[in-house]
Amino acid sequence: MRFASLGSGSKGNGTLISYRETTLLVDCGFSAKETEKRLQRLAMTADQLTGIVITHEHADHINGVRVLARKYNIPVYATAGTAGCMAADLVHLVTEFSCHEHFQINDINVEPFPVPHDAREPSQFVFTNGQHRVGLLTDVGMTTPIIEQALSGCDALLLEANHDMTMLDNGEYPDHLKYRVSGRLGHLNNVQSAKILEKIDTSRLQHIVAMHLSEKNNSPNIVTPLFSQALNCDESWIGIADQELGFDWRETTNS
Numbered sequence: 001m002r003f004a005s006l007g008s009g010s011k012g013n014g015t016l017i018s019y020r021e022t023t024l025l026v027d028c029g030f031s032a033k034e035t036e037k038r039l040q041r042l043a044m045t046a047d048q049l050t051g052i053v054i055t056h057e058h059a060d061h062i063n064g065v066r067v068l069a070r071k072y073n074i075p076v077y078a079t080a081g082t083a084g085c086m087a088a089d090l091v092h093l094v095t096e097f098s099c100h101e102h103f104q105i106n107d108i109n110v111e112p113f114p115v116p117h118d119a120r121e122p123s124q125f126v127f128t129n130g131q132h133r134v135g136l137l138t139d140v141g142m143t144t145p146i147i148e149q150a151l152s153g154c155d156a157l158l159l160e161a162n163h164d165m166t167m168l169d170n171g172e173y174p175d176h177l178k179y180r181v182s183g184r185l186g187h188l189n190n191v192q193s194a195k196i197l198e199k200i201d202t203s204r205l206q207h208i209v210a211m212h213l214s215e216k217n218n219s220p221n222i223v224t225p226l227f228s229q230a231l232n233c234d235e236s237w238i239g240i241a242d243q244e245l246g247f248d249w250r251e252t253t254n255s
Contacts, residue, residue: 001108001132003156005246006030006038008138008211013061014246015158016042017127017134022050022107025074026125026136029060032067042249046072051105054078055139056119057085069093077105079112081121099123113150115140118185126150132252133204134158138212141186143196152200155252156207158241159196161227162187163217171217187212190226197230205231207250209239 006014012029023044028035036046052074055061066087069076076094078086083094097103099112099121111126117139124147126135135151138160151157168178168189180186188196193210208231210223220240228235241247 001127001129001134001156002249002251003127003134003158004042004249005158005209005211005241006035006042007243007246008241009213009215009243010060011243012063013138013212014038015136016044016249017108019129020107022105023048024105024108024110024127025049025052027055027061028052028064028068029062030064032064032071035064035068038246041245046074049074051075051077053105053110053125054082054086055124055136056117056122057082058119058139061139062086066090075105077103077110079121079123082119082123085120111150113146115147116142116144116185118180118183124150126154131254132156134252136211137188137196138162140188141184142188143192143199148196148200151196153204154202155204156209156250157197157202157205158209158211159193160188160212161190161193161210161218161223162212163189163214164219164222165189165191167219167222168214168217173217181214181217187214190218190223193223194226194230197227202231206252207239208237209241209247209250211241213240213243215243 002018015026099114112123132155134156135154
C-alpha cells in the first residue's frame with residue numbers, strides 16, 4: 001500500500017491511500033483548485049480518485065469536498081453525523097457508513113473507529129489490503145481503548161502530534177481556544193501521542209509520521225525525540241507531515 005499527504009495542519013488536510021487501482025483521498029480541506037495543484041505534485045489527478053473519505057465536518061477537512069466531488073463525480077464517504085453537515089447538492093454522491101463497521105471501497109478495506117473530538121460524528125481509520133495496515137489518527141482530544149486496539153499492529157501510522165503544552169500555555173491563543181485545543185474533545189499533545197506509541201503494538205511498524213502539527217504551538221524538534229524515545233528508534237526514522245508540502249509517497253513492504 002502507498003500513502004502520501006497533500007498537507008497537514010489547521011490550514012488544510014488531505015491524505016492519499018492507494019493500492020492497486022484504488023486511490024482514496026481522506027479529507028479535502030484545501031480548495032478544489034489547491035487540491036488539484038497538490039495532487040499534481042504527487043503525480044496524481046483528481047479524476048484518478050476512487051473516493052473521498054471524510055473524518056469530520058470541520059472546514060480544514062472538508063473545504064474543497066463539494067466542488068471537487070461534483071466536478072469529477074467522485075463518491076464521498078461519511079458518517080451520518082458528518083454527512084448531515086455537508087451541502088445539500090452533494091447528497092447524491094454521499095454514502096454513509098457506521099464508524100463501528102468495516103466497509104470496502106474497491107481494493108481497500110476501510111476500518112473506521114469513533115474518536116473524541118468536537119464534531120458531530122467524527123471517525124478515524126485503518127486502511128488495509130488484507131496484508132498491510134495503514135492507521136490514521138488526527139483530530140482527537142484523548143486516547144481510548146477503542147483507538148489503541150484499532151491502531152495496534154499497523155505497518156504504517158500517521159499520528160497527530162498537535163501541540164506542545166508549554167508552547168500552548170505560553171502562546172498567543174486566547175484562553176477559550178487554549179482550552180478547546182487541549183481539552184478532551186480537542187487535539188493530542190506530543191506527550192499524549194508518544195504515550196499511545198508506548199501502549200500499542202508497534203512490532204510491525206515500518207513508517208511513523210507525525211501529523212497535524214500546530215505552526216504556532218509545536219515544533220518538529222520537540223516531536224521527533226519524543227516519538228523516537230517512545231519507539232526506541234533513531235530520530236531520522238520519524239517523519240513529519242508539513243502543512244505546505246505534506247509528505248511524498250511512502251509504501252509498506254513485505255518483511
